Amino acid sequence: MDRIEGKHDPSRRGRETMIAVPNTLNELRLHMAHTTRTRIFQAIAALGLLISTVTAQANSLEAVNVSQGAENSQVVKITLSEALAAMPPYFATTNPHRIVLDFANVDNAMGRRSETVDAGVVHGYNVVHAADRTRVVVDLNGPATYSLRKDKNILLIALHGARVAPGAAQPAHFASADAGTTFNIRDVAFRRGKNGEGRIEVNLSDPGVGIDIKQKGAAIQLDFLNTTLPQALQRRLDVSEFATPAQTVETFAQGKATRMIVKPKGKWDYVAYQTGRNFILEVTSLEGVTGQAADKKKYDGEKLSLDFQNVDVRSVLKVIADFTGKNIVAADSVTGNVTIRLKDVPWDQALDVVLRAKGLDKRMNGNVIWVEQSDALTKKEEEEKRARQSSEELEPLLTRNYKLNYVRADDAMTIISGGSRSANNVDNAPTCSPSSEGLKLQNASSGANTSGGATISNQRGAVETKANNRVLSIRGAASYDLTSNTLIITDIADRHAKVEEVLKGIDLPSRQVMIEARIVLADDSFGRTLGARLGVQTGGTISGNRIGIGTGNSSSPAAINGVTTTSTPSYNVDLPANILSYSNSASSLGFTLFSAAAETLLSLELQALEQDNRGKILSNPKVITTNLKPAVILQGRQIPYQTISQSGTQTTFKDALLCLLVAPQVLNNDDIIMDVEVQKDAQGENTSAGPAINVKRVLTQVRVKNGETAVLGGIFEQTQRNDTSKVPLLGDIPVLGSLFRNNSKADEKSEMLIFLTPRILQ
Missing domain, CATH: 2.60.40.3500 (Immunoglobulin-like)
Incomplete structure (x- = not known):
């Protein structure tokens, strides 16, 4: 195997480098394989070390x-x-x-x-x-x-999960306590909420305070576990003047805990939640309210409980979105952590609590809820409003005619222009009077202004009472023609769509109501009277001694057969029977003793009367009218009488009428509210100034269900009298004293009842 060695070159400067070159191709292959295996082993070892490190750090269920x-x-x-x-x-x-x-x-x-x-x-x-x-x-x-x-x-x-006996207090563990830790109650305050609820706010030293809540009788009991309460906060607050369901709030130390007793009144409910160190208990009224409270926001979402400790607010929003199935979209500015505890709170209220804790606000559009910082959201809405206004100023105006079927065109123009339609015209309202002015129809003489109407534009007029409620834009105008009952609108296309929506809701047939009244007058009277007359007369022309008997009445003394006198009868005791109501005279029975020698006539006359009277008068007026339109029906007579003045004798009339005046309002649940006046007059006794008029009248407002009968009112009158007239001393003699006294007894009853039955005509 050849080896190539590199040698040092003295002419080169720097570090010496020695390169070993394989002598053969096989050695080169072996060297490359060894290097590759080494690198693979190093990579696997590093990956295994990384996996083991990650595995050691992760937690698992x-x-x-x-x-x-x-x-x-x-x-x-x-x-x-x-x-x-x-x-x-x-x-x-x-x-x-x-x-x-x-x-x-x-x-x-x-x-x-x-x-x-x-x-x-x-x-x-x-x-x-x-x-x-x-x-x-x-x-x-x-x-x-x-x-x-x-x-x-x-x-x-x-x-x-065991059931609790009725009436027993069931504790709700609002928050669990950390064992072995003692906390402090920093402050206890009471405030009245925007919707009239009582808010008890407790400032805690730590969010981890354990809290138990239970209803004990008619009170709410809260226990703050493992807490100390400063002496200054151990007190009883009387909060009845805040006009909330809560009346008193008492806070005191109870062993190792702090106990709070809240006593409300009436029908109530409560909700508790915690944001950070602030615990809040809200006591709300369940009783019906009217006025501004009826329009205030109420939460009706499904209830849930939440307990988050220093959790990202986006995670909390996601939990609420999962619970409700709604889409909650949060802006990029929604950041930060929140600590919150809620126990059985409607989800929409829970969302508001979370948003309020972080200075956020929301806007709902269908199934989507947009969440953003309150100030940013307000600024964005203002910018969108300005953009819409700028766009409206450049759009072309369109004129359209809207033919109305049920509502009057002038009333529709009033609503479109931001006003409110009034059903009653006070100046032309009907009254219970037979005069022409009292019965003139509402707007009967409106023909003077039935064409064209009044143009409503940028000017401030009597019709444009609420500019914020205008359906028209700033450039929009409205007019009407009563002849064809047409509303004429000039505005941009977007506002025409809103006008159509409003007209669709108000151009509806008015419901008609038949009102039936029944006026019942009943009287029941009983009377009894007993009297006597005793007298001596002289100068009669009659022979012999006689005894006579005869009958008569109180206006004509008893006549004695065969006895005539030359002088007017004179009674030494004159106590005749009194004349009762509904009677002209009393029956009489007379006795006469005559002595011819003394030319003396002794007369005795006894009078007695008993009455029992019963009567009933039923009046049944009916009238049909349209919803919110007053109607009147009357019947009676005008009683003439004469008066004397410097210009001579004149004939004047007094009215004695039966009248029903009603103005109904049909509600969405078919209940009917009625302003009612019922009048029933009758002629009374005659006086020197003319005949007296007995007046019976009721004026009221009543709410009745469709087809049901209401008793508007009634008058019951009873008169009892027991009168005695007598001769002193002689009238007190037993038996014979009846000849020297007069007894009269009377018992009179009268009653009036007024019934009203409204029926909606389908």
Whole structure:
């Protein structure tokens, strides 16, 4: 084998280089093979070292076991290959009942993804691995309370599914406490929320404070475990003046914990959540509210529970998106971590809590929720608004005619221009009066302005009352023609589409209502009276002694057969029977004793009357009208009477009417709100100034279901009298005293009832 050696050249400067050159081709091949094997072995060794290093650093899920615990409980044991640095984020759902845990940077080394166990409250579990996260879903057979505890590489979930006796307090473990650690309560404050709820805010020294919540009777009891409470915060707050359901908040030390008792009133519910070190309890009212509270935001999403400790806010948003099935898109500016605890909170409220904790806001468009910083989102909307306005200023104007079928064109123009349509014209409203002005129809003389209408443009007029509600653009204009009931709109194409949408919602047939009233007048009276007359007369022309008897009435004394006198009868005792209602006179019975020798006539007259009267008057007016349009129907008479003045004798009239005046409003649930006036007049007694009018009237507003009858009101009147007139001393004599006294007894009852029945005409 030839060898070629290199020799040193004295003429070259620098380091000496010796090159060994193989003498044969075989040696060259052997040298190259050896070098290649060496490099491959080195690469494999480096790759193995890298894999072993990565494997040593990664954590993996090794087992999930379900076992029976104490007191009818189940324990889910999750075992990992390495110890957990912190409690994994988790949340719970109620429909279906589940507990979901997310393990970051954990692989699934179990070899299976799901298992059904049906052990007590636990139905089974599922394990899903995606990217660098493993999710464990524990399916439950029903509602259960739970608590979590970690011990190195083991995570334990204790579940209690036993039913609680009615009325017993069931504690909710809002947050588990870290064993062996003592925390502090820094502050307790109460505020009234924007929607009228009571907000109790507790500032904690650490986010890991364990909290138990339970309803105890009519109060809410909170226990902050392993905490100390400063003496200044041990107090009872009276918060009743804040106009929230919460009335008192009492905080005091209870052993190694801090206890808080919140006492609300009425029907209420509560929700608890925690962001960082701030724990918040909101107490909301469940009773019906009116006015501004009716328009305030309410959360109605499915409830869930969340517990995240220093987790990326994007991960929290992803959990909510997975729970709701909605698409949540976050802007690049959405960054940072969040610590939050929520217990049985509607998901839409949970989303708002997360966004508020990081200064974010959202906009919903269909099934997509866009999340961004609040100020950036507001700025972007303002820029879009300015861009739309600039575009509207350059678009060409189009004029279109809209023929309306049901709504008046002038009313439609009022709405399109930002005003509100009023159903009643106060100046022309009908009244319970037979005069022409009282019965004139609303807008009956509107012919003076039925063509053309009033053009509404940039000018501020009586119609344009709310510029912010205008459907038209700044350049838009509206007019109308009542003859053809046509609305004329000039505006850009985009605003014409909005006008069509508004007209589609208001150009609907008005519903008609028939209102039937029944006015019942009933009276019942009973009276009894007894009187006597006793007198002596002289100068009669009659022979012999006689005894006579006769009958008569109170206006004509009893006549005695065969007895005539030349003088007017005179009674020494004149106590006749009183005239009762509905009677002209009382019956009388007279006795006469005459002595011819003494020319004396002794007269005795007894009068008695008993009355029993019953009466009933039923009035049944009916009227049909359109929704929100007042209507009146009346019947009666005008009673004439004469008055004397300097110009002579004049005839004047007084009205005695039966009238029904009603203005109905039909609601979406077919309930009817009515402004009602019912009047029932009758002629009373005559006086020197003319006849009196007995007036019965009711004016009210009532809400009635379709076809049902409501009693608007009634008047019951009862008069009882027991009168006695007598001669002193003589009238008190037993038996004979009846000749010297008058007794009168009366009992009168009258009642009026008014019924109202509305029926919607289909």
